[in-house]
Amino acid sequence: MSEYLLLLVSAVFVNNIILARYLGNCPFLGVSNRLDTAVGMSMAVVFVITLASAATWIVQTYVLTPFDLEYLQTIAFILIIATLVQLVEMFLQKSIPTLYRALGIFLPLITTNCAVLGVAVLAIQNEYGFVKTIFFAFVSSVGYGLALILLTGIRERLNVAPIPVHLKGTSIGLITVGLLALAFLGFAGMVH
Amino acid sequence: MRDLIKMVVVLTVICACSALVLSFANQATREQREYQVLKYVKEPSIKAVLTGYDNDPIKDRVTLKMGTDKKGKPIRKNIFPAKKGGKVIALAYGSAATGYHGLIEVMVGIDINGKITGVSIMTHTETPGLGARVVEPAFTGQFKGLVLSDALKVKKDGGKIDSVSGATFSSRGVVTAVRQALESFSKIKKEVIS
Amino acid sequence: MSVAREFTKGLWDEIPPFRLVLGLCPTLAVTTAAQNGMGMGLATTFVLLGSNVLISLLRNVIPKKVRIAAYIVVIASFVVIVELSMQAYFYPLYKVLGIFIPLIVVNCIILGRAEAFASKNKLLPSIADGLGIGLGFTLSLTFLGAVRELIGAGTLFGRYVMWESFEPLSIMVKAPGAFVCLGLILCLMNWIGAMQKRRQG
Numbered sequence: 001m002s003e004y005l006l007l008l009v010s011a012v013f014v015n016n017i018i019l020a021r022y023l024g025n026c027p028f029l030g031v032s033n034r035l036d037t038a039v040g041m042s043m044a045v046v047f048v049i050t051l052a053s054a055a056t057w058i059v060q061t062y063v064l065t066p067f068d069l070e071y072l073q074t075i076a077f078i079l080i081i082a083t084l085v086q087l088v089e090m091f092l093q094k095s096i097p098t099l100y101r102a103l104g105i106f107l108p109l110i111t112t113n114c115a116v117l118g119v120a121v122l123a124i125q126n127e128y129g130f131v132k133t134i135f136f137a138f139v140s141s142v143g144y145g146l147a148l149i150l151l152t153g154i155r156e157r158l159n160v161a162p163i164p165v166h167l168k169g170t171s172i173g174l175i176t177v178g179l180l181a182l183a184f185l186g187f188a189g190m191v192h
Numbered sequence: 193m194r195d196l197i198k199m200v201v202v203l204t205v206i207c208a209c210s211a212l213v214l215s216f217a218n219q220a221t222r223e224q225r226e227y228q229v230l231k232y233v234k235e236p237s238i239k240a241v242l243t244g245y246d247n248d249p250i251k252d253r254v255t256l257k258m259g260t261d262k263k264g265k266p267i268r269k270n271i272f273p274a275k276k277g278g279k280v281i282a283l284a285y286g287s288a289a290t291g292y293h294g295l296i297e298v299m300v301g302i303d304i305n306g307k308i309t310g311v312s313i314m315t316h317t318e319t320p321g322l323g324a325r326v327v328e329p330a331f332t333g334q335f336k337g338l339v340l341s342d343a344l345k346v347k348k349d350g351g352k353i354d355s356v357s358g359a360t361f362s363s364r365g366v367v368t369a370v371r372q373a374l375e376s377f378s379k380i381k382k383e384v385i386s
Numbered sequence: 387m388s389v390a391r392e393f394t395k396g397l398w399d400e401i402p403p404f405r406l407v408l409g410l411c412p413t414l415a416v417t418t419a420a421q422n423g424m425g426m427g428l429a430t431t432f433v434l435l436g437s438n439v440l441i442s443l444l445r446n447v448i449p450k451k452v453r454i455a456a457y458i459v460v461i462a463s464f465v466v467i468v469e470l471s472m473q474a475y476f477y478p479l480y481k482v483l484g485i486f487i488p489l490i491v492v493n494c495i496i497l498g499r500a501e502a503f504a505s506k507n508k509l510l511p512s513i514a515d516g517l518g519i520g521l522g523f524t525l526s527l528t529f530l531g532a533v534r535e536l537i538g539a540g541t542l543f544g545r546y547v548m549w550e551s552f553e554p555l556s557i558m559v560k561a562p563g564a565f566v567c568l569g570l571i572l573c574l575m576n577w578i579g580a581m582q583k584r585r586q587g
Contacts, residue, residue, distance in 0.1 A: 024495050025410035071218045071470060074488040075210070075462035082458055099564050112492045114411040121485055143476075166576040170407060174569030182562035199452045206448075206456055210463040217470050224474035230478055 003071050007136060012143035017115055019180060024115030027106070028148060028177070038152035042145030043108045046138065048088065048110045049119050052081050054139035057130055077120055082088040085111045115144055123143040147184075151177060209225065221314070230270065233315070234299070237341035238272050238284050241301030241310030243272035249284060253263060254384045258376075271384050280385055282309050291316060291365030292323045299371040304381065311335040311370055314364075318361030331356055331363070340374040389514045397519025401526055401570075404575050406519070408494040413527060414564040420543050425479045425532025426486065427524025429468050431517070434496050436464040438516035439502040441450045445505045457500045458491070465491045495523065532560045534567055 017023045025039065056077045064070050089107050092100040096182050100107075110116060123133040154176055163172055230250050238249055249272035257266045274282040282303040288295050295319040301309035313327040325331065333354050338344050345351025346363050355363030388389060400406045403413045440460050444518040448456045469487050472480040475561075480487065482577070490496070502513045535541055536556030540548040548554075557563045 013565055016470060022415035022561065022564070023489075025414060026408065028410075043487045071215060074466050074469065074491055075214070075459070077488075078458055078462050078491050079455075080454065112494055112497060114489050114492050116483060116576060117489060117492055121488060125485070131486065164574045166580065170568045171573040171576065174565050178565030178567075181560075181565055182557070185560065185562060195449065195451075200446055201447045203452055203456060203459075206444075206459050208461055214463060217467050221470045221474040226455070228474060228477040232481070257445050 004132075004135060007132070008139045011136060011139040012146060013184060015149055016143045016184055017119065017140045018144050019177070019184045021118070023118040024144055024159075025114050027109055027113055028151070033142075035149070035152050035156060036149050037106075040104070042148050044106050045113070045115065045148075046082075046141040048107075049116050049141040049144075050084060050134060050137045051086055052116050053097055053120045053123050054083060054130070054134050055080050057123060057128075057133045060124050062131075073121070073124070075116055081116055081120070082111050113170055114139070129164070147180065151180060234270075234272075234286075237299035237312040238301075241299050242272075242274040242282055242284050242313040243309060245276055245281060247273075247275040249274055256380065256383055258265065265271070273384060280304060282378075283380065283384060285373065285380065286314065287341050287369040289365045289368035289372060291318050291326070292359065292361035293317045293319065294367060296326070296362070296365045298369045299375070300370055302374065302377050304385075306339050306374065306377055308335045308338050308370070308374070312365070318359070318362045323356070323359040325356045325359060326362050326366050328356075331366075335370055340371065340377075344371060364380055392511045392514035393518035396515065396520070396522040397525065398522070400519065401522040402519060403523070404526060405572065406495070406498075406571055408498055409523060410568075411489060413495060413530065414421065414561070414568060415486050416423055416483055417534055417564065418541070418559045419535040419541075420532035422479070422482050423527035423529075425476070426483055426523060427520070428518060429472065429483075429487065429521025429525040430490055430493060430495070431524055431585065432468055433461065433464040433490050433493075434499060434520045434523075435516040436467075437496055437500055438512045441500045441504040442509050442512035445507075448505075452499075453505065457497060457505075461496050461500070467507035473475060482499045492529050494545050515564075530567065533571075534563060536570065543560045555571050 011017070013188060015021060018025065018028055024045075059076055059080060060070075060073065064073060064076060083132075085108060089100070092107070119137050122140075123136050126136070128136055151173075155173060158176065167175075210375075227250060230253070235250060238352050251273065252273050254271045254273065256269050256271060259267050261267050269285060272284040275282045275283065282301055284299055284301040286297055287298055288297045290296070296316040296318065297314040299312045301311070303309050311332045313332065313356040316324065316326070318324045318326065331354075335344075336351070342350060344367065346353045346355045346360065346365060346367055348355065348360060351367070353363065353367060368382055396402075398405075403538065412426055412430070417423045430507045441457060444456075444490050462532070465488060469480075472483075472487060499515060503515050507515070532542060535543075536548070537555050538560075539556070540546060540552050540554045555563070558567065
């Protein structure tokens with residue numbers, strides 16, 4: 001039990017996948033302008049990362065390793081993720097159209113989000129079992145969502161603040177993320 | 193309909209070509225990759241337990257099949273020979289035994305007469321400050337020059353090895369691993385030098 | 387545009403990740419030292435070049451509906467080749483770059499260029515495009531890596547170059563330093579861009 005608690009704290013605060021591990025940057029800055037888009041993206045990310053990590057773990061354990069095909073990990077994983085996202089899109093469009101419209105363009109964009117592939121590969125590298133992998137994926141993506149929502153809150157305030165023209169936009173966004181990362185660095189001593 | 197066939201065919205051909213190219217790349221680089229992994233992971237330990245050689249023990253490694261594991265797959269063991277002037281003067285290989293907290297992996301160097309040339313701890317999960325101190329030269333240096341005898345035991349069990357204070361289990365674990373390495377020495381020596 | 391122009395645009399006008407704001411993930415992660423930035427840049431350039439070439443050659447063969455899937459297979463294959471080659475011949479760099487080598491496959495630059503350029507242009511311009519943007523990326527990564535290494539550790543390409551009493555600002559080689567540094571460089575580039583525009587009148 002304590003292992004899982006440790007994993008939770010570690011994944012959300014100490015090794016936050018965006019603020020400490022640099023995964024998932026591209027959409028991070030593009031989506032953090034408005035709170036409702038940020039929340040939508042966070043939900044989509046949590047959903048996809050958790051599902052994808054489960055699927056990739058199964059393929060790694062039952063297909064890649066037994067047949068000595070570990071060198072194909074990258075190509076297999078990315079194909080699984082791309083297919084999964086496509087399937088999820090089709091499913092949501094037919095069954096839960098409101099959610100589909102709320103997530104909008106973020107869903108297909110998640111395929112190229114380094115966080116998805118990153119978390120899947122990390123789970124294998126850390127040699128987690130199936131349940132731990134799902135848990136790890138879930139809490140890591142929650143950590144991502146947390147960072148995203150925090151950043152968006154700050155940026156919404158920044159938008160109405162007087163900033164020198166050259167710093168506007170991505171530039172100040174990055175500096176803000178840096179300060180956020182600095183704050184989270186304070187958690188580094190928590191987990192031995 | 194024709195569109196669908198074209199899509200399937202193109203994708204299949206691309207995937208097939210990819211699979212072919214990658215499997216070729218995998219085969220072509222396999223040896224070199226194994227060498228690199230061994231070099232960076234094991235070389236420090238190997239260098240710590242062997243002396244006076246003029247070859248590359250990792251390049252000259254011999255892989256032996258020693259028994260099978262729980263799933264019935266053969267266990268492959270890498271033996272790293274130290275040579276001088278083309279003749280084998282010592283062998284280095286890994287061994288493992290349970291310490292206090294978990295498995296302790298050691299690299300043992302043994303010369304052709306069965307005398308230990310060095311012991312180096314590769315991995316362990318012992319308690320820092322206590323059992324972890326088995327990695328210190330003050331402990332591992334004690335094994336040099338010993339052979340498989342009753343002297344090769346901790347003092348508590350009637351041998352000559354001073355265990356790390358407060359870490360008898362960890363010390364015993366290392367001793368067990370080293371003894372196991374020596375026990376299989378004659379068999380390994382025969383297969384490598386043949 | 388002439389072939390030469392296709393090449394040079396990647397070195398300033400559309401240099402990633404500063405002007406062409408793509409490929410941020412590896413940018414922040416591997417630029418802890420100039421050498422690492424350069425290594426990652428070259429690996430990415432190899433994949434970009436390979437994928438641009440192949441996709442340009444196959445642009446009239448791949449059906450539109452499955453093009454993304456096809457591109458992914460091509461790009462991922464090149465990434466695996468890079469992975470295997472680095473593991474075999476550049477092991478220390480491979481260990482340092484770690485998880486970001488397979489992540490080249492989701493580097494938006496590569497998929498972006500495949501979709502925006504290679505699928506619509508002939509072979510030679512595609513080669514120029516891939517080479518230019520790849521080298522531009524390599525320059526950016528090496529530069530950012532050099533800045534972070536210099537201030538954060540006092541070394542450059544592994545060699546100690548700062549003065550004796552220099553106290554490294556080690557925050558630079560950690561996450562916060564990366565973000566702030568990139569943000570400031572971006573600001574600088576915006577400023578230079580504005581100055582250029584003013585000069586051109």
